[in-house]
Amino acid sequence: MIERRARELVARERTRVEALLAAQVGEIRADGSLQRQQSGEYEDAAIELDSESVSVALAADLREQLAAVERAEERLAKGTYGRSIESDLSIPDERLEAEPLAERTIEEQRNHETHGSRRF
DSSP: OOHHHHHHHHHHHHHHHHHHHHHHHHHHHHHHHHHHHOOOOHHHHHHHHHHHHHHHHHHHHHHHHHHHHHHHHHHHHHTOTTBOTTTOOBOOHHHHHHOTTOOSOHHHHHHHHHHTTOOO
16 A cells, blocks of 8 residues: 555544544533433433443543554554554555554454454
8 A cells, every 4th residue: 555545544544533532522521511410310310321331432442443543653654554463464455445444454353353362
């Protein structure tokens, strides 16, 4: 993959993730303010806590995505972007176009998701 295109893809992912994270954090803060003001029923409180839990989980996922962006930026700087972090095999351009933060080949990613970080 051409370096300029790789940088564009990773930058676009950073912008997307940062915007979503900012919105999610804003929602969490707003929900927290509303919850402190409520004196409602137990059922309402449970629903609010469920909603807050989902919001916090979404924010955590977005923070993980932001960390993946930072790792991709590091690989760009080192000249290893587009190579698997496990095998150093080339990751196809088509995969990087679809998933700019990919760290492994499709086969390696499937194995990683199935078996965790164990290597065979």
